[in-house]
Amino acid sequence: PSYLSDRINSLSESATLKMTKLGRELAAKGINVISLSVGEPDFNTPDHVKEAAKKALDDNFTRYSPVPGYPELRQAIVNKLKNENGLDYDISQIVVSTGAKQSLSNVILTLINPGEEVIIPTPYWVSYSEMVTLAEGKSVFIDTTIESDFKITPEQLEAAITPKSKIFMFSSPCNPTGSVYSKDELAALVKVFEKHPNIFIISDEIYEHINFVGKHESIAQFESIKDRVIIVNGFSKAFAMTGWRLGYIAANREIAAANDKMQGQTTSGTCSIAQRAGITAYEQGLDSVYAMKEAFERRRQLVYDLLNDIPGVKTNLPEGAFYFFPEISSFFGKKDPEGNVIKDSSDLALYLLNHGHIATVGGDSFGNNNYIRLSYAASDENLKEALRRMKEALANLV
Numbered sequence: 001p002s003y004l005s006d007r008i009n010s011l012s013e014s015a016t017l018k019m020t021k022l023g024r025e026l027a028a029k030g031i032n033v034i035s036l037s038v039g040e041p042d043f044n045t046p047d048h049v050k051e052a053a054k055k056a057l058d059d060n061f062t063r064y065s066p067v068p069g070y071p072e073l074r075q076a077i078v079n080k081l082k083n084e085n086g087l088d089y090d091i092s093q094i095v096v097s098t099g100a101k102q103s104l105s106n107v108i109l110t111l112i113n114p115g116e117e118v119i120i121p122t123p124y125w126v127s128y129s130e131m132v133t134l135a136e137g138k139s140v141f142i143d144t145t146i147e148s149d150f151k152i153t154p155e156q157l158e159a160a161i162t163p164k165s166k167i168f169m170f171s172s173p174c175n176p177t178g179s180v181y182s183k184d185e186l187a188a189l190v191k192v193f194e195k196h197p198n199i200f201i202i203s204d205e206i207y208e209h210i211n212f213v214g215k216h217e218s219i220a221q222f223e224s225i226k227d228r229v230i231i232v233n234g235f236s237k238a239f240a241m242t243g244w245r246l247g248y249i250a251a252n253r254e255i256a257a258a259n260d261k262m263q264g265q266t267t268s269g270t271c272s273i274a275q276r277a278g279i280t281a282y283e284q285g286l287d288s289v290y291a292m293k294e295a296f297e298r299r300r301q302l303v304y305d306l307l308n309d310i311p312g313v314k315t316n317l318p319e320g321a322f323y324f325f326p327e328i329s330s331f332f333g334k335k336d337p338e339g340n341v342i343k344d345s346s347d348l349a350l351y352l353l354n355h356g357h358i359a360t361v362g363g364d365s366f367g368n369n370n371y372i373r374l375s376y377a378a379s380d381e382n383l384k385e386a387l388r389r390m391k392e393a394l395a396n397l398v
């Protein structure tokens with residue numbers, strides 16, 4: 001309606017949430033829909049984390065927390081960054097929020113003036129460009145394809161930089177491609193950033209633990225630019241805590257203070273109970289994370305083999321996260337059994353939902369129309385059945 005603000009009218013609906021909703025609607029009609037659209041682990045939060053939350057309630061951690069989070073949680077985050085990533089921060093540089101999503105939004109709103117540019121490699125996580133729009137900034141995209149494993153080169157980065165560039169924003173491991181930048185690849189990008197001291201780097205590391213090629217490499221390890229890096233991370237993916245809403249940033253003190261101020265006028269500190277549980281999650285180690293990663297690695301191979309068995313679909317082997325981003329443009333221009341033409345990746349995702357009863361997400365919402373995203377955070381059994389349905393549905397396009 002016209003009475004809504006231009007700001008909200010300029011935003012798109014989250015495509016991943018929309019496909020999940022459509023899938024649920026079909027399921028409510030009694031149809032067996034397999035969801036490969038949602039970005040969340042299919043595991044339960046580890047028991048010791050749940051116990052910590054119960055204890056937090058019994059101990060009456062039920063009141064407002066400090067806006068940037070309990071000092072004990074921020075200290076646990078500082079310790080984690082030191083022990084796992086070799087990075088030095090102190091608690092004045094940590095701001096806890098209601099998930100990495102809010103952290104990203106806080107950072108963009110605290111750094112971007114209208115018209116300033118945010119450089120985003122495609123494909124990117126759906127919300128990045130919308131958050132930039134909300135802040136009245138301008139997204140500048142660097143296109144990548146499956147041939148370069150969806151990674152940008154230093155030359156591409158250099159070419160995208162203008163006097164208005166303010167932020168470079170990326171995720172590694174990447175949602176939606178699963179690509180992981182190696183230390184050498186990051187070092188090559190850092191050389192470019194060294195020449196442009198006014199650009200900040202948002203490093204979204206929410207998938208750091210779901211990495212099949214070795215240890216996580218953060219771009220904040222490069223001292224020459226560390227002060228300009230804002231690490232965004234959280235508990236959703238590592239500890240299967242998507243519903244708890246717990247994320248954070250690590251940044252220079254000025255940016256951290258600005259995020260604290262932003263949050264102080266919008267959401268305040270995040271859920272006290274989730275924060276207490278977060279302390280336990282970080283203090284008690286990563287055993288549950290390793291078990292989850294093992295399952296993801298097995299499923300990755302399963303889906304890789306099955307995707308390679310579908311004519312017209314081209315895929316790489318993702319190095320992290322729990323997504324595939326196969327190329328599907330060979331189906332554009334074909335018709336479904338009712339005669340509707342598949343024009344783009346969203347059409348294909350809708351076709352797969354309505355005819356194959358599997359929920360995926362069109363690549364167009366991630367900035368690359370020739371692909372679709374499949375999440376393999378589902379049981380082995382469901383994955384096998386989903387890929388069987390996908391193969392069959394795609395074979396019915398003429």
Ligand code: PLP
Binds near residue numbers: 175204233247
């Ligand atoms: N960043 C990326 C790349 C994601 O995929 C997601 C969740 O899907 C988030 C951030 C948000 O995570 P959170 O649940 O912590 O808000």
